[in-house]
Amino acid sequence: MRPLDLTEKDPSKKVTIYFEGKPYEAYEGEKIAVALLANGIYWLTTSTEGRKRGAFYFGPLPIVINGIKNMDGRKVPVRANMRIERQNYGEFQEEVKIDEKKPVLRYVVDVAIIGAGPAGLGALLEVQEHLTVALIEEKSWLGGDLWLKRVKQKGFDDEPQEVIKAMRDRFNQNVRVFLKTAAIGIFDEGEYFLIPAIRRNQLIEILSKRVVLATGAVDNILLFENNDMPSVFRRAFALEVMNIWGVAPGRKVAVVGSKPEEITAELERWGIDYVIVPNPKRVEGRESVERLIDMNGNVHDVDAVIVADGRRPDINPVTQAGGKLRFRRGYYMPILDMNHRIRDGIYAAGSAVSIKPHYANYLEGKLVGSHILKEFGFETEPCIYEEKLREYEPETVPLHRIEYDSMNLEDVQICGCDVSLKKVYDVVESGITDLQIIKRLTHLAMGFCQGRFCLFNGALLVSQRTGIDMTRIDLPVARPPIKNVRMKVVARRD
Amino acid sequence: MADILIIGGGIIGVTLAHELVRRGEDVTLLEKRFIGSGSTFRCGTGIRQQFNDEANVQLMKRSVELWKKYSEEYGFSFQQTGYLFLLYDDDEVTEFKKNIAIQNKFGVPTRLITPEEAKEIVPLLDISEVVAASWNPTDGKADPFHSTAAFALHAKEMGAKFYERTEVKDIIIKNGEIKGVKTNRGVFKTGIVVNATNAWAKLINAMAEVPVRIPIEPYKHQAVITQPIKAGSINPMVISFKYGHAYLTQTAHGGVVGGVGYEEGPIYDLNPSYAFLKEVSYYFTKIIPALGELLILRTWAGYYAETPDGNAAIGRINEIDEFYIAAGFSGHGFMMAPAVAEMMADLIIKGRTALPAWWFDPYRFERGEFRTTAIQMG
Numbered sequence: 078m079r080p081l082d083l084t085e086k087d088p089s090k091k092v093t094i095y096f097e098g099k100p101y102e103a104y105e106g107e108k109i110a111v112a113l114l115a116n117g118i119y120w121l122t123t124s125t126e127g128r129k130r131g132a133f134y135f136g137p138l139p140i141v142i143n144g145i146k147n148m149d150g151r152k153v154p155v156r157a158n159m160r161i162e163r164q165n166y167g168e169f170q171e172e173v174k175i176d177e178k179k180p181v182l183r184y185v186v187d188v189a190i191i192g193a194g195p196a197g198l199g200a201l202l203e204v205q206e207h208l209t210v211a212l213i214e215e216k217s218w219l220g221g222d223l224w225l226k227r228v229k230q231k232g233f234d235d236e237p238q239e240v241i242k243a244m245r246d247r248f249n250q251n252v253r254v255f256l257k258t259a260a261i262g263i264f265d266e267g268e269y270f271l272i273p274a275i276r277r278n279q280l281i282e283i284l285s286k287r288v289v290l291a292t293g294a295v296d297n298i299l300l301f302e303n304n305d306m307p308s309v310f311r312r313a314f315a316l317e318v319m320n321i322w323g324v325a326p327g328r329k330v331a332v333v334g335s336k337p338e339e340i341t342a343e344l345e346r347w348g349i350d351y352v353i354v355p356n357p358k359r360v361e362g363r364e365s366v367e368r369l370i371d372m373n374g375n376v377h378d379v380d381a382v383i384v385a386d387g388r389r390p391d392i393n394p395v396t397q398a399g400g401k402l403r404f405r406r407g408y409y410m411p412i413l414d415m416n417h418r419i420r421d422g423i424y425a426a427g428s429a430v431s432i433k434p435h436y437a438n439y440l441e442g443k444l445v446g447s448h449i450l451k452e453f454g455f456e457t458e459p460c461i462y463e464e465k466l467r468e469y470e471p472e473t474v475p476l477h478r479i480e481y482d483s484m485n486l487e488d489v490q491i492c493g494c495d496v497s498l499k500k501v502y503d504v505v506e507s508g509i510t511d512l513q514i515i516k517r518l519t520h521l522a523m524g525f526c527q528g529r530f531c532l533f534n535g536a537l538l539v540s541q542r543t544g545i546d547m548t549r550i551d552l553p554v555a556r557p558p559i560k561n562v563r564m565k566v567v568a569r570r571d
Numbered sequence: 572m573a574d575i576l577i578i579g580g581g582i583i584g585v586t587l588a589h590e591l592v593r594r595g596e597d598v599t600l601l602e603k604r605f606i607g608s609g610s611t612f613r614c615g616t617g618i619r620q621q622f623n624d625e626a627n628v629q630l631m632k633r634s635v636e637l638w639k640k641y642s643e644e645y646g647f648s649f650q651q652t653g654y655l656f657l658l659y660d661d662d663e664v665t666e667f668k669k670n671i672a673i674q675n676k677f678g679v680p681t682r683l684i685t686p687e688e689a690k691e692i693v694p695l696l697d698i699s700e701v702v703a704a705s706w707n708p709t710d711g712k713a714d715p716f717h718s719t720a721a722f723a724l725h726a727k728e729m730g731a732k733f734y735e736r737t738e739v740k741d742i743i744i745k746n747g748e749i750k751g752v753k754t755n756r757g758v759f760k761t762g763i764v765v766n767a768t769n770a771w772a773k774l775i776n777a778m779a780e781v782p783v784r785i786p787i788e789p790y791k792h793q794a795v796i797t798q799p800i801k802a803g804s805i806n807p808m809v810i811s812f813k814y815g816h817a818y819l820t821q822t823a824h825g826g827v828v829g830g831v832g833y834e835e836g837p838i839y840d841l842n843p844s845y846a847f848l849k850e851v852s853y854y855f856t857k858i859i860p861a862l863g864e865l866l867i868l869r870t871w872a873g874y875y876a877e878t879p880d881g882n883a884a885i886g887r888i889n890e891i892d893e894f895y896i897a898a899g900f901s902g903h904g905f906m907m908a909p910a911v912a913e914m915m916a917d918l919i920i921k922g923r924t925a926l927p928a929w930w931f932d933p934y935r936f937e938r939g940e941f942r943t944t945a946i947q948m949g
Contacts, residue, residue, distance in 0.1 A: 565863030
């Protein structure tokens with residue numbers, strides 16, 4: 078087994094890949110970043126300003142594969158004899174052969190569900206008997222965040238993966254599933270909605286009469302010095318490498334953030350040595366984390382850090398689709414009408430709406446499914462689900478104070494695109510307190526993630542430094558494409 | 572009480588406030604959202620002198636001098652990286668030769684270059700269909716965010732009063748004299764109003780009951796930005812009329828920004844469309860194939876405030892004491908702003924200007940006197 082393997086892999090898939098010229102053991106179909114992690118390699122790419130970056134916190138992951146620059150190291154699967162090299166963010170392929178243009182794939186359905194977590198699956202199971210459905214999921218698995226867990230979740234009778242498999246078995250012939258497919262926007266097209274989506278380099282256009290945004294939540298980004306260092310993990314990535322790929326995030330990890338319980342049980346299941354550090358100040362190391370120093374000056378010798386600081390709804394699909402937001406329970410969430418819609422025809426469910434247990438998200442999916450059936454003239458009683466859902470009070474996420482005075486703000490990355498906390502802090506201190514202008518002067522929320530991971534901390538900083546309430550901050554609206562897409566993929570066909 | 576009240580906090584209003592306060596005037600500026608939020612922060616960043624008439628060439632020559640001066644003084648990014656018009660047939664070449672003659676007459680050093688020379692300037696270009704290019708190395712681009720913020724900051728430091736999130740609801744006029752403007756934050760008393768609201772100019776004109784026909788209509792134009800790539804990959808603004816009336820360049824931050832001539836309107840709507848995403852991707856990859864592999868981060872929309880001849884309406888409305896307009900910019904407002912500010916300040920303070928204000932006479936539409944249509948991209 079490789080240094081960080083937790084499980085034996087299928088020997089028939091075993092291949093050799095080369096990273097920076099050296100051979101490593103890998104398995105066909107594995108994610109490149111995972112194969113390299115298993116071999117103990119964390120530093121995979123370099124930011125514009127020269128910061129070493131890994132695959133599992135934030136920022137893009139451009140790498141060179143077989144001589145081709147600017148490939149996505151998070152998406153491309155391992156193939157035998159692949160040669161992989163590091164690159165700088167700004168490097169790109171100058172010699173391009175515009176490949177033969179693939180035809181666009183077009184589908185027409187009654188309901189398009191974006192996101193195959195418990196909410197999306199709940200909506201699907203509710204409507205599939207009467208309506209045709211396209212289920213669009215960016216990841217390669219069904220079940221969303223629930224699929225990443227092995228510990229039994231409240232409300233479900235079985236272990237997470239068993240629960241999801243059972244749901245999958247119930248899909249009928251009205252359902253079309255699009256895995257590894259990213260919806261890039263929701264557009265009005267008369268009586269339909271048009272949802273362009275990308276699977277590898279294939280453009281897919283889905284026309285639907287109704288849309289369900291089951292687009293989930295994003296992990297919070299915690300601010301500490303060198304928080305972008307390779308081997309710092311977001312909770313979801315740590316779960317994925319352990320539970321999907323059978324690879325450990327490190328030999329001894331530190332868990333930081335306000336919700337360590339969201340990861341510690343899983344670490345214990347795998348027997349991974351961990352320490353909970355509630356107040357990280359700084360991580361240090363040459364190519365990846367070697368030690369973590371807390372606010373009290375204690376030094377923890379760890380080789381990885383997992384940030385488990387709760388989640389907040391991903392508001393980008395909501396605002397792009399024309400929804401409005403409000404601030405409640407410590408996060409921005411969509412404003413819904415009586416029928417659980419952000420506007421006519423577009424429903425929202427799950428952790429895209431509020432942070433609550435997986436089972437409640439599933440019920441909320443069933444609820445919007447029921448509303449949709451009613452709109453199509455079927456006899457349903459959404460109030461049954463509404464009633465059940467009331468048993469689950471959504472979580473309140475505490476707003477932590479950013480420790481401006483105890484940290485070297487230049488070393489703290491608020492955004493994966495080389496935006497330091499200092500850059501944003503200085504603009505606010507200069508008297509500019511409008512997040513809309515701060516964004517444009519610092520490039521916060523204007524890079525690869527389009528604010529998904531960085532905008533909230535920007536709003537928090539403005540609020541804490543100026544006293545402007547979070548409810549009164551003018552948040553930018555997400556613009557299409559809501560997921561990065563290569564220009565050649567969406568170019569009009571002749 | 573404000574001596575001069577400017578409505579609109581885009582680059583035109585902000586540079587005008589800056590110029591007036593610099594000359595010792597008492598200025599107040601009202602902006603319904605935040606500085607730059609209308610069209611300025613949505614612009615394509617380009618600043619060019621390559622126009623097809625004398626007035627615009629003269630105005631832009633002055634504007635470039637001012638961009639240079641203020642970028643040095645205030646420390647924002649203005650780079651004279653040139654404008655490169657790619658030409659694909661003899662008709663285009665003939666037309667651009669005429670333009671070059673006009674530009675040269677005023678000392679703008681534009682020249683016709685070969686496709687190979689164009690490729691030396693932008694090695695990523697596909698020149699297989701290009702027959703020549705019109706090249707002026709003194710054109711350039713500026714950062715709309717930092718420049719607008721700098722003009723606003725310095726105007727405020729000199730005593731101009733800026734009110735953001737302040738929307739004008741009506742203009743109070745008695746016996747042909749302006750008394751003030753009504754806003755969501757109360758009445759601002761003033762005797763002089765400047766309508767610098769561009770895409771919204773017809774609304775302010777209606778509030779002032781301007782008795783002259785000044786056709787300015789909002790058209791939705793969109794833009795795109797890609798992932799940042801290494802600095803210096805695409806220095807100038809590259810223009811191709813053949814491929815979608817496209818303009819594209821690289822920002823100081825590294826992304827490739829630009830747009831094509833895909834227009835909707837008249838309309839007040841800023842939602843980016845899927846059709847634009849497909850169009851811009853198609854045309855851009857024709858001009859520079861390497862763009863095909865770049866990730867698109869975002870598209871957005873802004874307004875071109877179109878007039879029948881593509882030239883703005885700048886000047887005094889004589890029937891109202893005192894009402895001025897500087898609006899109707901269709902993709903030219905950002906680049907022209909410093910010179911327009913100088914021209915407007917002259918008109919307000921002295922009643923005359925050495926810059927060619929006559930060309931932009933707001934009464935010309937009423938008289939049925941149209942100008943040569945100004946070169947427009949996107």
